[in-house]
Amino acid sequence: MNASTSITLTDGPTETSGLQFAVTRNDAARSDAEREEILADPGFGNYFTDHMVDLCWSAKGGWHRPRVSPYGPIQLEPSAAVLHYAQEIFEGLKAYRHEDGSIWTFRPEANAARMQRSAYRLALPELPVEYFLDSLKQLIKYDGAWVPSAPETSLYLRPFMFAKEAFLGVRPANKVAYYLIASPAGAYFHGGIAPVSIWLSDRYSRAGKGGTGAAKTGGNYASSLLPQSEAAEHGCAQVLFLDSVEGKYLEELGGMNVVLVYKDGTIVTPESDSILEGITLESVLQLARDRGHKVEQRKVTIDEWRVGVESGDIVEVFACGTAAVITPIGELKSDTFTVGDITAPAGELTMSLRQELTDIQYGRVPDRHNWLTRLDA
Numbered sequence: 001m002n003a004s005t006s007i008t009l010t011d012g013p014t015e016t017s018g019l020q021f022a023v024t025r026n027d028a029a030r031s032d033a034e035r036e037e038i039l040a041d042p043g044f045g046n047y048f049t050d051h052m053v054d055l056c057w058s059a060k061g062g063w064h065r066p067r068v069s070p071y072g073p074i075q076l077e078p079s080a081a082v083l084h085y086a087q088e089i090f091e092g093l094k095a096y097r098h099e100d101g102s103i104w105t106f107r108p109e110a111n112a113a114r115m116q117r118s119a120y121r122l123a124l125p126e127l128p129v130e131y132f133l134d135s136l137k138q139l140i141k142y143d144g145a146w147v148p149s150a151p152e153t154s155l156y157l158r159p160f161m162f163a164k165e166a167f168l169g170v171r172p173a174n175k176v177a178y179y180l181i182a183s184p185a186g187a188y189f190h191g192g193i194a195p196v197s198i199w200l201s202d203r204y205s206r207a208g209k210g211g212t213g214a215a216k217t218g219g220n221y222a223s224s225l226l227p228q229s230e231a232a233e234h235g236c237a238q239v240l241f242l243d244s245v246e247g248k249y250l251e252e253l254g255g256m257n258v259v260l261v262y263k264d265g266t267i268v269t270p271e272s273d274s275i276l277e278g279i280t281l282e283s284v285l286q287l288a289r290d291r292g293h294k295v296e297q298r299k300v301t302i303d304e305w306r307v308g309v310e311s312g313d314i315v316e317v318f319a320c321g322t323a324a325v326i327t328p329i330g331e332l333k334s335d336t337f338t339v340g341d342i343t344a345p346a347g348e349l350t351m352s353l354r355q356e357l358t359d360i361q362y363g364r365v366p367d368r369h370n371w372l373t374r375l376d377a
């Protein structure tokens with residue numbers, strides 16, 4: 001199936017979970033030169049490291065068979081439930097290389113806990129937090145050299161879980177797989193951070209009332225692709241979704257949360273059961289509170305945005321998520337109106353919160369909230 005034929009060795013138990021990972025080294029691993037060439041300009045999501053981690057789950061046996069193996073194709077039966085009914089969840093976090101060469105990640109327990117909440121909603125088994133953390137450490141143990149060191153680069157970590165049982169009946173699967181793969185990520189913005197235009201989708205919703213909007217599951221992304229293409233046709237980078245019931249309250253973008261900044265320094269972000277609770281958002285709100293900003297999580301109408309920007313009451317708008325950290329929003333467009341000024345520079349608070357958060361992640365300032373976890377020790 002892949003080019004590797006290595007012997008299997010077993011790692012000793014780790015301090016955290018006691019899991020014993022069976023390790024198969026990738027004999028076809030990229031050379032140092034090949035890896036460095038990729039790391040010089042990785043983009044996002046294009047290249048994958050030499051190894052992956054996986055665990056199996058069965059209704060009878062629980063979690064078992066932790067492995068590190070060469071990155072490569074997964075064998076699935078065509079009847080695997082995930083391919084038909086989308087019983088699937090994922091996570092996204094980054095490994096950062098600090099100045100001294102050490103490798104860290106940001107609030108991984110929060111990702112692990114969120115993965116458990118997503119699992120609950122998708123009727124998947126909950127992966128213990130220690131197993132999640134161990135999987136990250138194991139991958140970094142073998143692929144640590146893939147964490148780039150240029151400014152604002154990282155190794156994107158993608159844990160995911162899916163129903164692999166070969167069964168076409170509709171019920172929660174009795175066989176599930178958890179995988180972790182990793183992909184080097186370049187600096188998101190080349191040549192300065194430019195505000196983006198956002199398209200307001202008034203025809204499509206991302207998630208419905210009582211649906212899976214608060215879970216990190218592929219189906220939410222599948223339903224965002226058509227509106228996302230519509231946004232691109234209008235020259236916009238992303239779609240803004242409204243609530244599915246009244247079509248007037250802000251939810252979020254396809255994969256990022258939204259924040260409005262008022263003239264008096266108040267920071268407002270939408271509250272809704274169908275929004276994905278972003279860890280970047282929560283962290284940014286904490287940093288803002290630390291600086292004395294008033295933070296409100298409440299229902300926000302699209303009119304509040306439009307009127308607020310027009311009147312000058314809302315002075316900055318940004319989106320946030322792990323991949324791009326913070327993206328300034330310059331302009332909101334729809335079939336009926338356009339507000340904002342795409343030629344204006346990114347907002348001051350937007351940029352300084354971005355700076356502070358990335359300074360913490362890259363170890364350039366003290367980690368006063370204890371958000372970092374070392375992965376290579």
Ligand SMILES: *Cc1c(COP(=O)(O)O)cnc(C)c1O
Nearest residue numbers: 255256257276278279280321322
């Ligand atoms: C992952 C995700 C976010 C951002 O979450 P972070 O934890 O900040 O990366 C926001 N919205 C959606 C729909 C997401 O899937």
